[in-house]
Amino acid sequence: MAKKVVILGAGYAGLVCALELNKLTTAQEVEIILVNKHEYHQLVTQLHEPAVGAKEEKDVTLSINSILGAKKVKFVKDVVVSIDNEAKEVKLENSKLSYDYLVVALGSETEYFGIPGLKEYSFTLKSVNQANRIREHIENCLKTYSQDKKDSKLTFVVGGAGFTGIELVGELADMLPVLAQKHNVPKDKIKLINVEAAPMILPGFDEELVSVAKKSLEARGVQFIIGTPVVQVEPGIVHLKSGDTIPTETMIWTGGVRGVPVVAEAGFETEPRGRAKVDEYMRAVGHEDVWIIGDSCFVLAPNGRPYPPTAQISTQMGENAAVNIYSTMKHMKKEKFDPVLLGAVASLGRKEAIGSIGNKMKAKGWLAYRVKDASKYRYLAKIGALLKS
Numbered sequence: 408m409a410k411k412v413v414i415l416g417a418g419y420a421g422l423v424c425a426l427e428l429n430k431l432t433t434a435q436e437v438e439i440i441l442v443n444k445h446e447y448h449q450l451v452t453q454l455h456e457p458a459v460g461a462k463e464e465k466d467v468t469l470s471i472n473s474i475l476g477a478k479k480v481k482f483v484k485d486v487v488v489s490i491d492n493e494a495k496e497v498k499l500e501n502s503k504l505s506y507d508y509l510v511v512a513l514g515s516e517t518e519y520f521g522i523p524g525l526k527e528y529s530f531t532l533k534s535v536n537q538a539n540r541i542r543e544h545i546e547n548c549l550k551t552y553s554q555d556k557k558d559s560k561l562t563f564v565v566g567g568a569g570f571t572g573i574e575l576v577g578e579l580a581d582m583l584p585v586l587a588q589k590h591n592v593p594k595d596k597i598k599l600i601n602v603e604a605a606p607m608i609l610p611g612f613d614e615e616l617v618s619v620a621k622k623s624l625e626a627r628g629v630q631f632i633i634g635t636p637v638v639q640v641e642p643g644i645v646h647l648k649s650g651d652t653i654p655t656e657t658m659i660w661t662g663g664v665r666g667v668p669v670v671a672e673a674g675f676e677t678e679p680r681g682r683a684k685v686d687e688y689m690r691a692v693g694h695e696d697v698w699i700i701g702d703s704c705f706v707l708a709p710n711g712r713p714y715p716p717t718a719q720i721s722t723q724m725g726e727n728a729a730v731n732i733y734s735t736m737k738h739m740k741k742e743k744f745d746p747v748l749l750g751a752v753a754s755l756g757r758k759e760a761i762g763s764i765g766n767k768m769k770a771k772g773w774l775a776y777r778v779k780d781a782s783k784y785r786y787l788a789k790i791g792a793l794l795k796s
């Protein structure tokens with residue numbers, strides 16, 4: 408009888424896992440069910456673009472049904488409520504699914520570190536809906552400025568200068584002057600501030616490239632406040648540890664991520680930031696029939712640091728889980744997770760980026776931007792969506 412594989416989440420990890428498993432197996436061997444709360448797959452690595460109106464929603468979303476086409480993967484649009492790993496059953500908002508093998512690829516959620524008011528009074532950038540909300544809010548600030556001349560409407564704060572924060576700041580630096588002109592707002596009244604707790608932006612990244620990024624963004628009017636954590640947010644005010652306050656109507660929080668609660672609630676072993684511990688084959692520790700992949704899991708690299716929660720790592724986890732589910736079904740030798748690290752590139756706006764490529768090469772400017780673009784197209788080709796982009 409065909410084994411039933413349920414894959415929760417159609418992000419980078421879950422979607423690639425479903426497509427790879429589809430390739431490896433026949434319909435007689437396996438029934439594959441992919442569950443996702445939206446009917447579209449999101450290109451999360453591009454969300455900074457719709458957040459400022461540089462791209463549209465349709466440019467960063469792909470219909471899951473059209474990616475799956477005639478493949479044997481069945482798509483269920485629903486929200487995961489809980490997992491009962493003893494009964495081998497997943498409760499969804501509208502139904503229940505039993506499984507032989509389970510893949511949890513539910514991603515991550517925003518980490519607020521318990522900072523008062525942060526969750527209530529900030530925007531986040533983890534989905535296309537959130538990107539839309541940011542864009543509408545920014546437009547509204549600029550559109551209504553002439554009515555009350557509140558300067559806080561023209562001050563835009565991004566909390567956190569990791570890759571997400573810097574990519575968003577770069578996009579805002581390009582687009583705010585364009586939007587100001589559109590709404591007849593004096594450009595010199597606009598303030599774009601990036602607050603970072605660590606002593607440098609892009610903590611841990613190559614110092615020479617960080618310096619290139621900082622200079623480029625400062626030249627476009629970005630003000631950095633570094634070595635100063637955000638400690639509280641109230642409506643209209645961001646408080647810093649230094650005691651300074653920033654009057655603003657727009658606080659966008661990109662200060663970090665944590666695993667989704669459903670994983671720990673199901674009893675899987677997690678680390679302090681809610682990500683599941685997995686073995687070398689990406690299976691939840693102590694569960695030989697459950698794979699946990701993507702941002703929902705925690706894996707240490709040979710250098711002793713966790714692999715970062717990136718699309719690049721997630722897609723390779725998806726491939727590895729698919730191979731290991733197939734190997735388990737066929738009683739074959741499983742493959743250890745050993746990703747190829749291609750480097751990391753952060754865009755600094757629409758035509759510029761910085762990045763490390765492979766282990767040694769550094770890239771900046773237009774070349775680095777093309778590398779980032781190429782990785783997007785490579786991914787689209789992998790999921791068979793190139794023609795739609």
Ligand code: NAD
Pocket residue numbers: 452520522566567568569570571572574602603604605609610635636637638661662663664715716717751752753754
């Ligand atoms: P992150 O955890 O990498 O960065 C968050 C930043 O916020 C850190 O620099 C941290 O010091 C800062 N911070 C935390 N608390 C703060 C506070 N109270 N006040 C001010 N600053 C504070 O999170 P991210 O940027 O969302 O990235 C998550 C992962 O996704 C990372 O692994 C990143 O590399 C990856 N990513 C990669 C790309 C890319 O490859 N282009 C793009 C986006 C994200």
